[in-house]
Amino acid sequence: MKQVYFDNNATTKVDKTVLEAMLPYLEENYGNPSSMYHLAKASSDALTKSREKIAKFLGAKNPNKEIIFTSCATESANMAIRGILKESKGKKHLITTRVEHPCVLNLHKELEKEGYKVTYINVDTDGSLDINELRSSIQEDTALVSVMWANNETGTLFDVKEIAKIVKEINPQTKFFTDAVQAAGKVKIDVSNSDIDMLSVSGHKFHAPKGVGVLYVKAGTIISPLIIGGHQERAKRAGTENVPYIVGIASAAELADKYLEEENTRVKYLRDKLEQGILKNVFNAKLNSTNKNRVPNTTNIGFQYIEGELILLHLDELGIYASSGSACTSGSLEPSHVLRAMGVPFTSLHGSIRFSLSRYNTEEEVDYVIENMPKIIDKLAKISPFQKELEELRQKHQEQCVRNSVG
Amino acid sequence: MWDYSEKVKEHYKNPKNVGSIEDATTIGEAGSLACGDALKLYLKIDDNGIIQDAKFQTFGCGSAVASSSVLTEMIIGKHINEAKKITNQDIADELGGLPPTKMHCSVMGKEALTDALKIYFKDERPKDGNKIICNCFGVSKNEIIDAVKNGAKSLQDIQDATHAGAGCGRCKGNLIKILEENGITQKEPLTPVQFALKVNEALEKHISNELTKDNGGIELIDIKDKDVYVKLIGACKGCCNSTATLKNFVEAKLRELVDPEIQVIEV
Numbered sequence: 001m002k003q004v005y006f007d008n009n010a011t012t013k014v015d016k017t018v019l020e021a022m023l024p025y026l027e028e029n030y031g032n033p034s035s036m037y038h039l040a041k042a043s044s045d046a047l048t049k050s051r052e053k054i055a056k057f058l059g060a061k062n063p064n065k066e067i068i069f070t071s072c073a074t075e076s077a078n079m080a081i082r083g084i085l086k087e088s089k090g091k092k093h094l095i096t097t098r099v100e101h102p103c104v105l106n107l108h109k110e111l112e113k114e115g116y117k118v119t120y121i122n123v124d125t126d127g128s129l130d131i132n133e134l135r136s137s138i139q140e141d142t143a144l145v146s147v148m149w150a151n152n153e154t155g156t157l158f159d160v161k162e163i164a165k166i167v168k169e170i171n172p173q174t175k176f177f178t179d180a181v182q183a184a185g186k187v188k189i190d191v192s193n194s195d196i197d198m199l200s201v202s203g204h205k206f207h208a209p210k211g212v213g214v215l216y217v218k219a220g221t222i223i224s225p226l227i228i229g230g231h232q233e234r235a236k237r238a239g240t241e242n243v244p245y246i247v248g249i250a251s252a253a254e255l256a257d258k259y260l261e262e263e264n265t266r267v268k269y270l271r272d273k274l275e276q277g278i279l280k281n282v283f284n285a286k287l288n289s290t291n292k293n294r295v296p297n298t299t300n301i302g303f304q305y306i307e308g309e310l311i312l313l314h315l316d317e318l319g320i321y322a323s324s325g326s327a328c329t330s331g332s333l334e335p336s337h338v339l340r341a342m343g344v345p346f347t348s349l350h351g352s353i354r355f356s357l358s359r360y361n362t363e364e365e366v367d368y369v370i371e372n373m374p375k376i377i378d379k380l381a382k383i384s385p386f387q388k389e390l391e392e393l394r395q396k397h398q399e400q401c402v403r404n405s406v407g
Numbered sequence: 408m409w410d411y412s413e414k415v416k417e418h419y420k421n422p423k424n425v426g427s428i429e430d431a432t433t434i435g436e437a438g439s440l441a442c443g444d445a446l447k448l449y450l451k452i453d454d455n456g457i458i459q460d461a462k463f464q465t466f467g468c469g470s471a472v473a474s475s476s477v478l479t480e481m482i483i484g485k486h487i488n489e490a491k492k493i494t495n496q497d498i499a500d501e502l503g504g505l506p507p508t509k510m511h512c513s514v515m516g517k518e519a520l521t522d523a524l525k526i527y528f529k530d531e532r533p534k535d536g537n538k539i540i541c542n543c544f545g546v547s548k549n550e551i552i553d554a555v556k557n558g559a560k561s562l563q564d565i566q567d568a569t570h571a572g573a574g575c576g577r578c579k580g581n582l583i584k585i586l587e588e589n590g591i592t593q594k595e596p597l598t599p600v601q602f603a604l605k606v607n608e609a610l611e612k613h614i615s616n617e618l619t620k621d622n623g624g625i626e627l628i629d630i631k632d633k634d635v636y637v638k639l640i641g642a643c644k645g646c647c648n649s650t651a652t653l654k655n656f657v658e659a660k661l662r663e664l665v666d667p668e669i670q671v672i673e674v
Contacts, residue, residue: 113600305440310419326468349443383464385446385465
């Protein structure tokens with residue numbers, strides 16, 4: 001069966017170059033980098049080199065001091081946030097946004113139970129952050145502000161460098177963390193000359209395998225470790241280094257830089273074609289984020305009066321893989337907190353589908369989805385109890401089509 | 408990825424009896440657009456009480472569509488007295504089972520069927536039964552009581568059966584109350600911090616404001632286990648009714664809102 005993988009914000013295919021770079025460290029170079037013999041030297045050299053590559057990828061100046069390898073970005077975020085709180089004794093206030101990934105959002109909810117106060121900044125219907133609200137929320141005892149670089153569901157980009165600058169202007173003691181998981185490999189990440197104190201990325205979102213992440217901590221920013229044990233990662237993250245995967249994420253980072261232009265030209269073209277094609281051909285389709293500042297690979301489209309999981313199941317039958325913000329696809333029965341924060345109406349909230357592309361996708365795949373999407377929606381519209389509403393949308397869409405062809 | 412049975416897949420891929428019946432004898436509805444699940448069930452019932460035809464329209468996920476579809480198959484040809492007895496578990500069983508988190512999808516079918524048949528059967532449940540308990544999913548007290556009578560023993564069971572409590576969670580206190588009214592007690596111990604926050608919230612929101620009406624007030628001094636140490640201030644202080652206030656009002660209120668074992672002690 002044909003396979004069209006449009007769920008690259010969930011995870012990505014491992015690049016062959018990445019896999020080849022990793023293999024020697026799974027086969028012959030299996031030494032523990034901490035050991036004192038020749039076999040270990042290859043591992044410890046690989047570790048050093050990987051750290052340098054990641055530092056270059058992120059624009060970090062000091063690979064040895066600033067790059068910490070972790071098991072995933074969720075660990076990185078937990079380490080950054082809990083680590084900074086332990087070093088900010090007495091400070092009880094945190095700021096984050098309503099649209100963060102659960103690894104940041106749910107951690108903040110947990111911290112509230114532990115007695116911290118959290119301000120959650122709102123977004124508008126476009127997904128843009130309310131900067132004035134953020135500005136006025138910063139207090140004397142604000143320990144940390146966490147704002148993601150790009151949103152996983154809508155692809156909306158936040159100007160985190162500018163936000164970090166604002167934070168420092170108001171309270172130079174407040175630290176700034178950004179979850180850059182969805183930005184890495186899609187836009188240039190450069191922490192040099194910025195006020196960003198900490199940043200997390202995850203390998204499997206840019207063609208490295210699952211199970212490896214990075215936490216950047218600016219030199220001079222002190223955090224407590226989350227995992228206690230040996231001296232690895234300068235005692236900031238104990239546990240024998242996962243050398244093959246670290247080599248993998250470093251190799252993927254190099255490739256991400258190499259393909260960054262393609263991501264912002266060819267992949268963006270494919271995304272735009274898919275988005276426009278669906279909006280043009282599917283009568284009840286509505287774009288959930290029209291924000292101009294978006295990563296080039298993501299689009300989030302609401303199909304009004306039709307439920308998202310049902311759409312996914314029918315796409316799956318055709319070998320098309322995407323994801324949904326619908327309540328039914330999450331274990332919690334809650335629709336997407338991101339789309340709700342943006343005020344997406346119920347009519348399309350439950351029928352929202354995210355398509356996220358990568359450099360592995362082709363124009364033929366985009367055409368295949370554009371061709372099949374109207375067929376699926378027409379079939380499912382017949383099942384919906386909202387026939388009157390759907391008929392109105394269908395007529396509006398037809399009028400629009402006529403107007404477009406005349407105009 | 409949900410682990411759907413082949414039968415569920417078959418029913419959402421090619422649902423049976425989709426659509427409406429123009430001269431339907433009765434129409435049942437359940438769910439709403441806001442919940443992400445909505446079902447309309449059309450029934451054609453003859454003079455002998457036999458369901459001659461059934462059609463459905465569903466806004467919902469794969470298992471919701473499959474549940475609706477299989478329900479129509481189950482009830483066509485049945486007498487309404489038989490159809491009435493179908494439970495959501497029967498619907499799930501007919502589908503070869505549903506993933507646990509998807510059990511609630513089969514409920515909607517049952518609800519729509521009950522709604523459609525209500526013109527035939529009297530409702531013998533409590534008067535305030537139509538009061539909505541879970542605002543997120545529009546679940547009434549009756550529906551929760553039904554779930555409890557059908558074997559729900561915990562918040563999770565109620566959630567699986569009705570959706571209630573799966574949204575913002577604000578109704579969980581009321582759900583626990585309904586469980587308790589039906590003889591089921593829940594023990595979800597609070598951490599000391601949660602306990603303290605809850606006591607404080609109850610004092611601020613439900614107790615202080617009442618006392619200020621009498622020019623009095625109350626301050627939380629300390630909490631040790633379930634002993635809450637408070638100081639009465641303003642007009643309450645030294646008032647000859649202060650013991651009554653403490654025991655009959657403050658303690659009673661805290662026991663109701665936070666924990667039935669709370670002791671209030673004046674310092």
